[in-house]
Amino acid sequence: MIATVDGAIGGKTTTHTLESSHSPFLSQPATLSKILIDIAVQSLAEQGADAVGLDT
Amino acid sequence: MSATKAVFVLIHGGWHNHSAWDRVTPILKTNGFAALTLDLPGAGVNAIAPTSLGIRPFDPAAFAAERSPIAGVTQEERTQAVVALVKEAASLSDGKVILVGHSAGGMTISAVAEQVPNLLLALVYLAGFMVPNGMPLLAMLQHETLSSALAPRLFVGDPAAIGATRINVESTDEAYRSLLKAAFYGDVSESEFAPAAPLHPLHPGSGDSVDGSGSHDCDG
Numbered sequence: 619m620i621a622t623v624d625g626a627i628g629g630k631t632t633t634h635t636l637e638s639s640h641s642p643f644l645s646q647p648a649t650l651s652k653i654l655i656d657i658a659v660q661s662l663a664e665q666g667a668d669a670v671g672l673d674t
Numbered sequence: 675m676s677a678t679k680a681v682f683v684l685i686h687g688g689w690h691n692h693s694a695w696d697r698v699t700p701i702l703k704t705n706g707f708a709a710l711t712l713d714l715p716g717a718g719v720n721a722i723a724p725t726s727l728g729i730r731p732f733d734p735a736a737f738a739a740e741r742s743p744i745a746g747v748t749q750e751e752r753t754q755a756v757v758a759l760v761k762e763a764a765s766l767s768d769g770k771v772i773l774v775g776h777s778a779g780g781m782t783i784s785a786v787a788e789q790v791p792n793l794l795l796a797l798v799y800l801a802g803f804m805v806p807n808g809m810p811l812l813a814m815l816q817h818e819t820l821s822s823a824l825a826p827r828l829f830v831g832d833p834a835a836i837g838a839t840r841i842n843v844e845s846t847d848e849a850y851r852s853l854l855k856a857a858f859y860g861d862v863s864e865s866e867f868a869p870a871a872p873l874h875p876l877h878p879g880s881g882d883s884v885d886g887s888g889s890h891d892c893d894g
Contacts, residue, residue: 631804639860640777640801640825646861647697654698654798655705658680658772661795674801 633671642674680795681767682709683759687777687802688883689841691718694776710763714782715751716744716882723881727844737842738831742882745837753785760786764793774798778883781811811839824857838882 634653636642642650650672657670682702686694692711699709713719722743726736756773763771772795775783780802787797805814812833815826828841828850845851855867 631799639856639862640858641694641862642800643694643698643776644859644862644866648701650800651698651701651705654682654702654772654774655707657796657798658682658707661772662680662770665795670796670798671802671804672798672800 631671633673635673638674640674679706679708679767680770680772681763682707683756683763683771683773684709684711685756685773685775685779685782686711686714686717687775687779688839689717689843689881690776691721693718708763708766710759712755712759714779715755716747721882724840727842727881734830738836738840740831740836742836742838742840744882749781749785752782753789756782756786757789760790760793769793770795772796772798774800775802776800777802778811780804815839824853828853828857836882840882843881 636646636649636653638646638649653672684695684698686692691713695709695711699711702709716722724737724740724743726733726740729736760771760773769792771793773783773786775781775798777800780799783797783799783802784804787794803811803814805811814820815823820826825841830840830842833839841854842850843854845854855862859867
């Protein structure tokens with residue numbers, strides 16, 4: 619959904635895909651946390667406020 | 675807290691509360707990242723269940739028609755609650771905040787980002803509503819992009835009339851509960867989804883969620 623909407627409005631979003639149901643914080647907390655940490659590390663390196671989508 | 679680390683602010687979605695993140699925050703902390711959560715206005719400890727939900731025998735028609743006790747909770751209230759938490763997080767992290775919104779929480783993180791963009795490193799929409807400015811949640815739910823979404827099939831009553839998107843988290847109807855699980859927790863075990871599960875994800879008092887008219891507005 620995120621990639622579709624962002625494409626339609628011409629936004630600047632990096633989209634990660636996680637094979638899970640709607641609530642990976644419950645079903646895949648470790649995988650979700652790793653993605654969040656990777657986003658943090660990348661964002662700290664770039665120091666820019668971008669939008670990130672996480673489609674499930 | 676090291677100044678080189680970011681702090682996460684994690685915003686739950688509709689019908690949930692801060693405990694949605696209970697399995698994530700320990701992992702983030704183990705890796706050196708603090709994480710702050712809250713119960714949004716109208717959710718969690720701030721939730722008020724419709725009176726008809728607790729009356730026996732249960733009257734489905736009354737439940738579908740009752741005006742939501744949280745109908746008066748506004749997007750602006752949710753936004754300001756999260757702005758305050760982002761400012762707290764920024765004070766812990768030298769302004770390095772990563773704001774995460776799950777599902778309907780996406781509406782709020784968009785509004786927060788418009789108010790305090792200088793405090794944010796990134797916005798993360800976790801299966802979240804990243805909608806064009808000014809578009810209400812209800813309009814997004816009715817958009818063709820979400821035509822296959824399961825959650826709207828769970829709605830009880832008319833969101834516009836009752837002032838909330840209402841589901842029956844206490845339903846004992848097998849088909850309804852099956853759809854509830856599929857909509858939110860398709861890859862969660864049956865035992866974890868059982869009503870008595872210690873980490874049952876749907877808060878019993880959270881039958882009502884954000885009203886359908888809430889939107890984030892800016893000139894951009």
